[in-house]
Amino acid sequence: MTQRKGLLAVGECMVEMSGGENDLYRLGFAGDTLNTAWHLRSALTQRGRADLAISYHTALGDDSLSDRIIGFLQKSQLGVETVQRIPGRRPGLYMIEQRNGDRDFTYWRETSAARQMADDADALHAAFAKPEWIYFSGITLAILSADARATFLQALETARQNGAQIAFDPNLRPRLWQDGPTMCRTVEAAAALADIILPSFDDEAHHFGDADPVATCARYRALSPRSEIIVKDGPAPLHLALPDVKPVEITVPPVTMVVDATGAGDGFNAGYIAARLCGLSANEAVQSGIALSASVLGYHGAIKPRQDQAMILA
Numbered sequence: 001m002t003q004r005k006g007l008l009a010v011g012e013c014m015v016e017m018s019g020g021e022n023d024l025y026r027l028g029f030a031g032d033t034l035n036t037a038w039h040l041r042s043a044l045t046q047r048g049r050a051d052l053a054i055s056y057h058t059a060l061g062d063d064s065l066s067d068r069i070i071g072f073l074q075k076s077q078l079g080v081e082t083v084q085r086i087p088g089r090r091p092g093l094y095m096i097e098q099r100n101g102d103r104d105f106t107y108w109r110e111t112s113a114a115r116q117m118a119d120d121a122d123a124l125h126a127a128f129a130k131p132e133w134i135y136f137s138g139i140t141l142a143i144l145s146a147d148a149r150a151t152f153l154q155a156l157e158t159a160r161q162n163g164a165q166i167a168f169d170p171n172l173r174p175r176l177w178q179d180g181p182t183m184c185r186t187v188e189a190a191a192a193l194a195d196i197i198l199p200s201f202d203d204e205a206h207h208f209g210d211a212d213p214v215a216t217c218a219r220y221r222a223l224s225p226r227s228e229i230i231v232k233d234g235p236a237p238l239h240l241a242l243p244d245v246k247p248v249e250i251t252v253p254p255v256t257m258v259v260d261a262t263g264a265g266d267g268f269n270a271g272y273i274a275a276r277l278c279g280l281s282a283n284e285a286v287q288s289g290i291a292l293s294a295s296v297l298g299y300h301g302a303i304k305p306r307q308d309q310a311m312i313l314a
Contacts, residue, residue: 004163006053007277008082008131009037011140012114013058013069015093025095029072032137032171032266034058039270039292041077047278055079057127059117061089066113082127084120089113109143118148121155128159135273137169138187142176149186156193168194169269172203184208192223196276198269201233213249217241228282230272230289232265240286250286255294267296 011033017025034056041054056078060066062085069091073080092109109115118124128134134156141149160166170187177183184207191197197220201213210216213231217239220229229241235254241247271292275285 004130004132006055006079006131007037007040007133007135007273008055008057008127009033009040009078010057010117010127010134010136012092012109012112012117012143013056013060013073014109014112015065015069015091017093017095020097029069032139032169033135035266036135036169036270036273037078038076039267039296040274043270043274043288043292044277045077047274049274049278050077052277053079055081055131057082057117059084059086059089059113059115060091061085061113062087063090065091082123084113084117084123086113086116089116112143115143115145116148118144118152118155121151124151124155125158128155128164129162131159131164133165133167133273133277134159135167135269136190137171138183138190139171139173139176141186141190142173142183153186153189153193156190160193165196166194167196167198167269167273169198169265170203171200171265172207174207180207188223191220191227194224194227196273197224197227197229198265198272199229199231200265201231201236204231213237213239214247217247228276230286232268238286238290240282242282248283250283250290252290253294264293264296268293 012031013029013034014031016028016030018028019026037054037056044050044052056073060069060083070080090113092112092114094105094107097104141152144152156166168190170191172183172187174180174183199216201216204210204216208219210219213233216231217229221241226243231239235252237249237251239247239249268289271289272285275288
């Protein structure tokens with residue numbers, strides 16, 4: 001059996017338009033699992049582990065924006081070996097606006113290429129055959145057809161049986177699903193395969209009826225007895241549940257400046273996973289996740305903009 005190496009993040013990379021001051025928007029590229037992969041690459045490099053390969057798996061089109069996304073991934077030192085290109089398709093797009101002190105998202109993703117990333121079962125199994133870790137989210141599942149979703153979960157199960165470890169953020173987004181019961185059933189099936197589960201309490205309480213974060217820990221523990229469960233709850237204390245140990249409440253220090261909360265949870269996931277990949281304890285990894293999440297709150301968009309990213313007129 002080939003030795004597994006590195007981490008593969010799986011999901012949808014979208015065109016992001018953020019900012020909006022004076023009707024000017026910054027064009028970037030983002031998506032929940034991409035945000036985590038990007039921050040994970042940076043965090044590992046800062047820890048002196050640039051040798052740990054981080055790759056991204058998705059499907060893109062054959063247009064110029066898809067070409068630019070490939071270039072962005074490569075410049076970000078994310079592997080693109082398994083990215084599929086779908087003729088005639090395009091990447092999805094979303095815009096972030098600030099309304100009444102909070103974020104408002106508008107999406108154009110109904111025909112995005114990423115929706116076809118699991119249509120080719122052989123290609124998906126091949127993509128999952130090499131990494132030591134596979135990271136994905138509920139959004140990864142939500143954008144797939146029912147048949148492709150089943151293919152994805154089967155490929156994930158095969159990879160796990162062959163030695164891969166799984167990290168999963170449920171990231172519940174009901175607007176992307178045909179109905180609530182399908183979303184909840186699929187998310188729990190995915191969580192049952194996971195070694196690290198990273199839910200957000202407000203979503204879990206709303207859709208699963210959890211009374212408190214401890215109840216969220218207990219529900220996921222029943223699905224995956226071996227997993228590390230970290231329940232995020234915004235600025236409120238988070239809860240860490242390790243196998244055979246009662247959940248521990250961990251205080252989140254206040255953040256003095258919040259510019260945009262987009263991607264903060266993705267940043268936490270990256271900080272946590274990076275620390276665990278480097279051999280730190282789960283408690284140390286939580287602190288790493290908190291610190292990285294706080295830094296993401298300090299700028300517009302999910303990924304810190306570079307000077308060479310374009311500003312475009314709304």
